[in-house]
Amino acid sequence: MKKALHDCVLVIKDGKEPQRFDRESVDFLIDGANCYLEDGENGPKSKVALSKSLYNLMNEYEKNGPTNQLIDELNKFLEPVRHQCFIGRKDKKIITTYVAHLKHRSDPGIFACYLxxxxxxxxxxxxxxxxxxxxxxxxxxxxxxxxxxxxxxxxRSRVKKMRKKKSLQ
Ligand SMILES: [Zn+2]
Structure with missing residues (x-):
């Protein structure tokens, strides 16, 4: 079934072009977390803080789901974010857009938590x-x-498994 609502998230940082995130942008989040997994603190300086926050959030969520502790943590970070929800129409469909206003050079952790x-x-x-x-x-x-x-x-994993089996024989 097709989803009735086509949602997207718009992030506006003071003095910068709005950034649009839709369902396909999930890759942005996943790539960020994987980047930290690969490079750790040695990744590009401008990105380390953001990818580290994304990694920590994803790691916790993947392991334990949306626990109260995770939600409390997110709420703490999201407190300074002002956001609105716009509902519009496009090609006879209702479109909802969440717009967040972030400060220019805001804490990358806030951006990560919001997304x-x-x-x-x-x-x-x-x-x-x-x-x-x-x-x-x-x-x-x-x-x-x-x-x-x-x-x-x-x-690679199948080959590894086969080798292990063989060595046990
Ligand atoms: Zn893999």
Missing amino acids: FSSMASLGWLEGLKRCKSSDCQKFFIGRSNVKWCSKTCGS
């Missing part, structure tokens, strides 16, 4: 999981029966 909580509450993070390959562990969105983030990780 994360919007996307999670819009259901865009459903199916969030981590790659079962022990040397990958990347975040991805996949169906319940999918274990690996990519074909490469899948075949």
Whole structure:
């Protein structure tokens, strides 16, 4: 079934072009978290703080779901964010747009929390999981029966398993 509401999130930072995030932008969140997983504190300086916050949020959410503790943490960060919801019409469809106003050079943690909580509450993070390959562990969105983030990780893990089996024989 098609979704009746086409939602998008618009983030306006003072003095900057608005940034639009829709369902496809979930990749932005996932890439950010995976970036921290790969590079840790050695990633590009301008991005480390944001990807670290995204990683921590995703890690907690993937492990334990939306616990009260996570929600409290998000609320604390989101307190300074002013946002509005606009409802409009496009091609006979109702469109809702959430607009957040952030300060220029605001804490990257606030930006991460805002995007994360919007996307999670819009259901865009459903199916969030981590790659079962022990040397990958990347975040991805996949169906319940999918274990690996990519074909490469899948075949690598199968080969590893086979080798282990053989060595035990
Ligand atoms: Zn993987």
